Amino acid sequence: MGAREIQEVTELMDDPRLDGERIAALLRSVGAARAQIAITPVPYEAPEDTSRMCDFVRVVLPGTEGTLAGGSAPTLGIVGRLGAQQAQPDRIGSVSDADGSTVAIAAALRLLRLAEAGVQLRGDVIVTTHIATHVSITPREPVDFMGMPVSSATLNEYEVDTAMDAILSIDASKGNRLINHAGVAISATAMQGYLLPVAPGLLTVLEYATGAPARTFPLAQQDITPYDNGYRHFNSIMQPTVATSAPVVGVALTAASVVPGSSTGASYEPALLEATRFVVETAKQFTEGRLSFYDADEYESLVARYGSLARFQS
16 A cells, blocks of 8 residues: 555655646646645745745645534544655655655555545645745755755745644655654654654554554754744754644654655655555544544643743744
8 A cells, every 4th residue: 555656656755847737737636626736836935046846745635524514523634744855956756755745745646546435534634835846955064955945934824724723744864863764753743843653543553554563753842943944953854843823743753864855766665655554544543533643631731730831933
């Protein structure tokens, strides 16, 4: 499940003609009539090239009892977070940084095919990411980072929706010495400035999706603060949390060695497939109301005792 989608999406990501409309064409080829697929071009904000467009992709899959149908089933947000899929003209083909968008689009494609076959989830699912192929490479230790076509705040503006009751934020996270295994790892839940425990239900889904013990990765408090505040961040994986009141969990594509996001030939199909399976299975269970990202009673008790930490979101 998902191997076909990974192959289709990775081939597009490697195409020098890649843009949002090519991604939309693949998604629309499924023919799922109820789904909403939209591409929004936004000019680059990078000072060296404001003539290019960053294409924001948005896929909405209505559920049988979701908000769009007038029901109360929860809505899952799936955000593919990255800088860019390619670094033309300095690199040929897709870079490791494309992983987050690859998984998000592959998961959308799988869910669209399920819907076309008659399997509609109970709650709505909203999938967002962006497409960019010409960005600079930013020097950083221990490896260089991919630049971004627009600011993190602009990414949040187009990729985070108030309708999302919980968010999976997916990102390539190989350029560090904190995660030393190849595959997929998830974060603790971040919510309104709080770092909450890792969700047990998500650990179970990850174990089932990979057939291995679940892996997690560490976060510091500054990782859930805005990206441009001058503090060091693990990467941009947790940035959706500064723009929402919903719980956010990072889904990291990882490697055993330190791999730059700007490297080509560094996206690994087994990890992409495991991440896609995890995201799709989470969508099934969360929209059915069988899976929670946090303990609501414990969170309310924390806020009652220690107060709001929403200041960390600004």
